Amino acid sequence: MTSPEAREEAVLEAVRQRRELVNDAIPEELPIQRPERLYEASRYLLDAGGKRLRPTVLLTTAEALTDIDPLSVEYRSFAPLDESGPVDMMAAAVSVEVIQSFTLIHDDIMDDDDLRRGVPAVHKEYDLETAILAGDTLYSKAFEIMLETGAEPDRIVDALSVLATTCTDICEGQSLDVTFEERADVSPDEYLEMVEQKTAVLYAASACLPAILLGADDETIDELYGYGLDIGRAFQIQDDVLDLTVPSEELGKQRGSDLVENKQTLITVHAREQGVDIDGLVDTDDVDAVTEAEIDEAVAELEAAGSIAYANQTAQELVEQGKERLEVLPDNEARELLCEIAHYLIERGY
Known part of the structure; x- marks a missing residue:
């Protein structure tokens, strides 16, 4: 059985290889043009970095579907599952x-966050108006780029439909997240529905889009979409755990900030059901005023209630469920990597 350390090393190397290719492709698909300030702002976070986990899932799924030798992959000219023409899978990624x-741009505006990926947020580096326009530009450009994949017209229509529904779901999930901050009766099922929309649907799209563009059958498309939903929900649960358990200097923000800001997580939802007074765990709603000692005490109480263990167990179950869905794929190296990615999402540090 692969150790978490070996798994992380393998996944990070696979992500690194694909990230470099995606990074090279971004300026090709989204060049700086007039008006320059708008496109510079649109590219700002993309150029700042990021793990590129979702593109990695997409590219790896395409490899798994076609049982292709990873050393001979031509992402810009990917052979479909039938006799139709090649597909630009890098454009989809x-x-x-x-x-x-x-x-991310719009999230930072809503939360008035100062930093993202170690650099000032777009609305801080430029201005609010430019940041809003940059986010809107990226939204529309994503559809333009998908149109350039060269897949069969009916498959492109289906891919665009998935993208559109995904964007709607993300907005609905974000709205639920905001609404939940004012509620003390959110259930675990409601929380999982929220993170499915806010976070998991983009992983689901990333996993199923290659199947759509390459001409896979409906069962394969559905199972890959389900895989993405499962690992995406697990990814968000792990983020909730890390917010409480990783030191502030590693997080790059105050540990326990979700708790201070009254954000609903699977941990707090479960703890409240166990009778924990969530509102009384910390004495301030000011992230800058909370102390490490207060967070330590809060975490201890959440651990005593079994809530952190519950979150970890739920994430693990989602990963196992997601892996089972991958049985629709050929048994190859890429499918194994998709399994390793699923584990990495709940075993990673920040």
């Missing part, structure tokens, strides 16, 4: 990363 960047 950039499209989903562009969607991810658009959501």
Whole structure:
């Protein structure tokens, strides 16, 4: 059985290889043009870095579907499952990363966050108006880029439909997240529905889009979409755990900030059901005023209630469920990598 350390090393190397290719493709698909300030702002977060996990899932799924030798992959000219013409899978990968960047810009505006990926947020580096326009530009450009994949017209229509529905779901999930901050009766099922829309659907799109563009059958498309939903929900649960358990200097923000800001997580939802007074765990709603000692005490109480263990167990179950869905794929190296990615998402540090 692969150790978590070996798994992380393998996944990070696979991600690194694909990230470099995606990074090279981004300026090709999204060049700086007039008006320059708008496109510089649109590219700002994309150029700042990022793991490119979603494009990695997309590219790896395409490899798994076609049982292709990883050493001979031509992402710009990917052979489909039938006799139709080649598909530009790298354009599809950039499209989903562009969607991810658009959501980050708007999230930072809503939360008035100062930093993202170690650099000032777009609305801080430029201005609010430019940041809004940059996010909107990325949203529309994602669809333009998907149109350039060269897949069969009916498959492109289906891919665009998935992208559109994904963007709607993300907005609905974000709205639920905001609404939940004012509620004390959110259930675990409601929380999982929220993170499915806010976070998991983009992983789901990333996993199923290659199947759509390459001409896979409906069962394969559905199972890959389900795989993405499962690992995407697990990814968000792990983020909730890391917010409480990773030191502030590693997080790059105050540990426990979700708790201070009254954000609903699977941990707090479960703890409240166990009778924990979530509102009384910390004495301030000011992230800058909370102390490490207060967070330590809060975490201890959440651990005593079994809530952190519950979150970890739920994430693990989602990963196992997602891996089972991959049985629709050929048994090859790429499928194994998709399994390793699923584990990495709940075993990673920040």
